[in-house]
Amino acid sequence: MTRAMADRSGEMEIFVTAVREGSLSAAARRLELTPSAVSRALARIEARLGVRLITRTTRRLVLTPEGDAYLHAAQRILADIAEVEEELADQASPRGRLRVSAALAHGRLVIVPLLGEFVARHPGILVDISLSDTLEDVAGGRADVAIRFGPLADSALTARKIGETGRSIVAAPAYLARMGTPQVPEDLHAHNCLNFNFRRAEPVWPFRQDGRDYALPVGGNIEANNGETLVELALAGVGIARVGTFSIAADLAAGRLVSLLEPFNPGDREDIHAVFVGGATRPARVRAFVEFLVEKLGKP
CATH class of the missing domain: 1.10.10.10 (Winged helix-like DNA-binding domain superfamily/Winged helix DNA-binding domain)
Structure with a gap:
């Protein structure tokens, strides 16, 4: 030149x-x-x-x-x-604005508590985090990294598994004292089962009995678009909820919630992924954050 x-x-x-x-x-x-x-x-x-x-x-x-x-x-x-x-x-040197999208409950209980350590390691990165159970458009540039639960749709995005979670059925002691404790899954027909309002043909909860997996229709008088709301309703004694184990660990340990029907739990697990645009060419700030999540949340 x-x-x-x-x-x-x-x-x-x-x-x-x-x-x-x-x-x-x-x-x-x-x-x-x-x-x-x-x-x-x-x-x-x-x-x-x-x-x-x-x-x-x-x-x-x-x-x-x-x-x-x-x-x-x-x-x-x-x-x-x-x-x-x-x-x-x-x-x-990883730097710049890092836009992170996470689900409401998982973000508040799992991701947010880790951010202090992350920014201490990488002072050049500004973390811009949004907590919502609405999926942000990563491919369209609305987020650099999004935390997604369950099976991933086919796309050009890169995914890295950062953990997994199970689900448990829980209720508050006050609700059980008032309405009784279900002993078998079919007892749920007499209970107020709080559900997600995600689009589906029929609200059902999975169970395993005598080596057979099956889905039991359940119903209640409140539905919500996020697990945190369902946990709050269960804590308030409104009904029974089936939610991610990460969101109720502290409440179970403190006795604020009681685990129900565990002998019939099918043991289904949901993978948790960090999804982002690009593979080896992704910005260093994205790579640093994903590797940090794998370190903190992933299994060997």
Whole structure:
């Protein structure tokens, strides 16, 4: 590359700054140059292109049509250069904004408590976390890493398993004292079973009895789109819920909830994945976060 080619990005930056600041003197102050250096740079661009880019008045700089076209092209080129440099620097030292999407309960109880240690390890990363049971569009750029439960749909996304969870049926002691404790799955027909409102043909809970797996229809008077709400309702004595074991461990240990029908638990497990765009070419901040989750949550 010739010296002239190498200097062009610098001249573009001077031109863009002059237009943005509105005067040569203001651009010179911003760039820590002399006004004459700014003027010479603009003159070199116009001489090389053979067109006038800026009309100078006593009050401001006015772009010609050619100047307007050059401004947009220069802004795009400078942005591309900045992006490439940021990506390369990111590979050496993870940094930048990391957008993470996690389910409400799992995010609050499992992911959020780990973030302090993560940012202490990687002070150059700003974690932007959203907790919702609505799936964010990772492929569309709305999240860099999303935590997903269960089978994954076919997509171009890369997935890394970070753990798994089972499910348990639970109720509060106050509910059981009032309504009785179910002894076999079919007893649930007489109980208020709190369910998820995800779209499906019929609300059913899986069981295993005498070596046979089967699904039992259950019903209740409240449905919710997230497990945290169902746990809160169960704690309040509203009914019985079947939720992820990660979300109720503390409540079971403290006696706030009671595990039910464990001899009939089919032992079904849900894989938990971190999904993201790209494989080996993913940004260092994404790679650092996924590896951290595997370290903290994954099984050997």
